[in-house]
Amino acid sequence: MPAAPAPQHLFSDMLDRVQGATLSVTGAGYDCSRIVVEPPRDPTHGDMATNAAMVLAKDAGKKPRELAEAIAEKLRADDKIASVDVAGAGFINLTLKPQVWAEELRVVLEAGADYGRSRIGGGEKINVEYVSANPTGPMHVGHGRGAVFGDALANLLAFAGFEVTREYYINDAGAQVDVLARSAFLRYREALGENIGVMPDGLYPGDYLVPVGAALAAEHGPALSAKRESEWLPIMRTKAIGMMMDMIRDDLGQLGVRHDVFFSERSLIEGGANKVGDTIESLRKSGEVYEGRLPPPKGGNLEDWEDREQTLFRSTDFGDDVDRPLKKSDGSYTYFASDIAYHKSKFDRGFRNLIDVWGADHGGYIKRMQAAVQAVSGGKAELDVKLVQLVRLLRAGEPVKMSKRSGEFVTLREVVDEVGKDAVRFDMLYRKNDAVLDFDLAKVIEHSRENPVFYVQYGHARGESVFRNARVEMPDLPAAAPERARWLKDARLDRLSDSGELSILRRIALYPRLVEAAAQAHEPHRVAFYLYELASEFHAHWTRGKDLPHLRFIIQNDPETTAARLALVQGIVTILASGLAVLGVAAPKEMR
Numbered sequence: 001m002p003a004a005p006a007p008q009h010l011f012s013d014m015l016d017r018v019q020g021a022t023l024s025v026t027g028a029g030y031d032c033s034r035i036v037v038e039p040p041r042d043p044t045h046g047d048m049a050t051n052a053a054m055v056l057a058k059d060a061g062k063k064p065r066e067l068a069e070a071i072a073e074k075l076r077a078d079d080k081i082a083s084v085d086v087a088g089a090g091f092i093n094l095t096l097k098p099q100v101w102a103e104e105l106r107v108v109l110e111a112g113a114d115y116g117r118s119r120i121g122g123g124e125k126i127n128v129e130y131v132s133a134n135p136t137g138p139m140h141v142g143h144g145r146g147a148v149f150g151d152a153l154a155n156l157l158a159f160a161g162f163e164v165t166r167e168y169y170i171n172d173a174g175a176q177v178d179v180l181a182r183s184a185f186l187r188y189r190e191a192l193g194e195n196i197g198v199m200p201d202g203l204y205p206g207d208y209l210v211p212v213g214a215a216l217a218a219e220h221g222p223a224l225s226a227k228r229e230s231e232w233l234p235i236m237r238t239k240a241i242g243m244m245m246d247m248i249r250d251d252l253g254q255l256g257v258r259h260d261v262f263f264s265e266r267s268l269i270e271g272g273a274n275k276v277g278d279t280i281e282s283l284r285k286s287g288e289v290y291e292g293r294l295p296p297p298k299g300g301n302l303e304d305w306e307d308r309e310q311t312l313f314r315s316t317d318f319g320d321d322v323d324r325p326l327k328k329s330d331g332s333y334t335y336f337a338s339d340i341a342y343h344k345s346k347f348d349r350g351f352r353n354l355i356d357v358w359g360a361d362h363g364g365y366i367k368r369m370q371a372a373v374q375a376v377s378g379g380k381a382e383l384d385v386k387l388v389q390l391v392r393l394l395r396a397g398e399p400v401k402m403s404k405r406s407g408e409f410v411t412l413r414e415v416v417d418e419v420g421k422d423a424v425r426f427d428m429l430y431r432k433n434d435a436v437l438d439f440d441l442a443k444v445i446e447h448s449r450e451n452p453v454f455y456v457q458y459g460h461a462r463g464e465s466v467f468r469n470a471r472v473e474m475p476d477l478p479a480a481a482p483e484r485a486r487w488l489k490d491a492r493l494d495r496l497s498d499s500g501e502l503s504i505l506r507r508i509a510l511y512p513r514l515v516e517a518a519a520q521a522h523e524p525h526r527v528a529f530y531l532y533e534l535a536s537e538f539h540a541h542w543t544r545g546k547d548l549p550h551l552r553f554i555i556q557n558d559p560e561t562t563a564a565r566l567a568l569v570q571g572i573v574t575i576l577a578s579g580l581a582v583l584g585v586a587a588p589k590e591m592r
Helices: 010-026 052-060 064-075 098-114 141-159 175-191 207-226 229-254 275-285 335-348 360-377 412-419 421-429 452-473 481-488 499-509 511-521 525-547 559-583
Strands: 048-050 081-087 091-096 125-129 163-170 261-264 289-292 310-313 353-359 382-388 391-395 437-440
Touching: 010 048, 010 052, 010 064, 010 091, 010 098, 010 511, 052 064, 052 091, 064 081, 064 091, 091 098, 098 481, 098 499, 098 559, 125 141, 141 163, 141 353, 141 382, 141 391, 141 412, 141 421, 141 511, 141 559, 175 207, 175 229, 207 229, 229 412, 275 289, 275 335, 275 360, 310 360, 335 360, 353 360, 360 382, 412 421, 421 437, 421 452, 421 525, 421 559, 452 525, 452 559, 481 559, 499 511, 499 525, 499 559, 511 525, 511 559, 525 559
Parallel strands: 125 163, 125 353, 163 261, 353 382, 391 437
Antiparallel strands: 048 091, 081 091, 289 310
């Protein structure tokens, strides 16, 4: 079912008004797309600020300050604006009339869960590839951070109006899956009753391959043990990859992460097709691939450098530091060659906007991949790579030991089982993706302000508790949020005049603008930060009501004020629930 149309919010409404005032001064025909209306950096400067005069002064043949004064004069006549000031070289600061914020709360009540939904994506197709962990074992916490980030980013983009495809690239064609197959073969022999001893170096030691060995033994009996490696290796590889991907999908499911497409690297070179070779030849015809020699790396390790003629991609034509090899000395393709063909497949499937979520150790790979996307798309596609930094797993400040199950690291599933999906998701999104994250298993389940996920979820639960208490005074107040919002939308919102109430109203009105900015920047952490700030203001105002009875949400014998304040609480829980949904986190009605 298609999403409901996005309601116009206060910032988009004011942008329309600023653009109208600007065009009335400059005359029609000017490009107003560069004009923005946003919160000022310093809140003492007003409620909103615009760069209209700064971006159009040159086109209009006026000095920015002169144009700003003319636009300001037009805006002073606007029925929503209390005052207009021109600052600096030509920025325009706007202060809105108090009732405007109450009117925006009514928009929230009418729009409900669709408040904040945006049209900026315009239905454009966008491919978000994330996780893409090698199918050689269970996912670790670092994979989990990439999974959560990618999934929340996809949610955010969809909420902002993009048509999002969530994709997982299965690296099932490299040497690591042959190592997986050999490891599984030992577990298969073990399942047949053989004592395999200690797992040899270079193979995967974790016990997660024991079920793979057992499944192969049940399916084939001892027959495979008598075959040559060239015969049993493909069988082991297919079975092991299949079971590993089932495990990975299940782990992702426990984290609330889903993908629309699982794309196999092996599909690029199997089934009678050689899409990697075809891509190389296509780039050769267009001049981006050639045969040549690479100079030795400057200050690098010469042991791995080969002075030979080889097939190279001209990535330096697109801003990379050096041209990149596409074939190894044995004639097989490099990882980069397969990755080029894979990204070409995205372009061929109609995607012009690509986002890849990678681990921080792949930072040096970005330039060449962006160069490749430029080449295979003829400059029509754009790749944004988001790096996800490391996760340091702690318990009460102390590093957590490795897992017996993986043999090397604590698995993502172990962490989710211990602290829950919501704690994992919110805490991993409460840091910018490119900042190292200390994930403390003890702190993320604390019931305190220092635990962001608790504080935000408690804000939603506290709001719901206000409504349960209010039904004592107002038994007709509906329990379900949509009906409750409709019941409250005609409340006397002019009763919301306290400074704390007005501050919360301003915070609520920021949400649609925040969604758009976060989606354009590909930064879902902004939503998490905003939710914490909104919850903090709500909790602080609730505490004021404990000390000052006239500020409480429920005022006996004053139904109009009570209804207005309940409308404010409804606005808060609507935004908290919406933002938590974008992050993939539950909005509980009660917390015990």
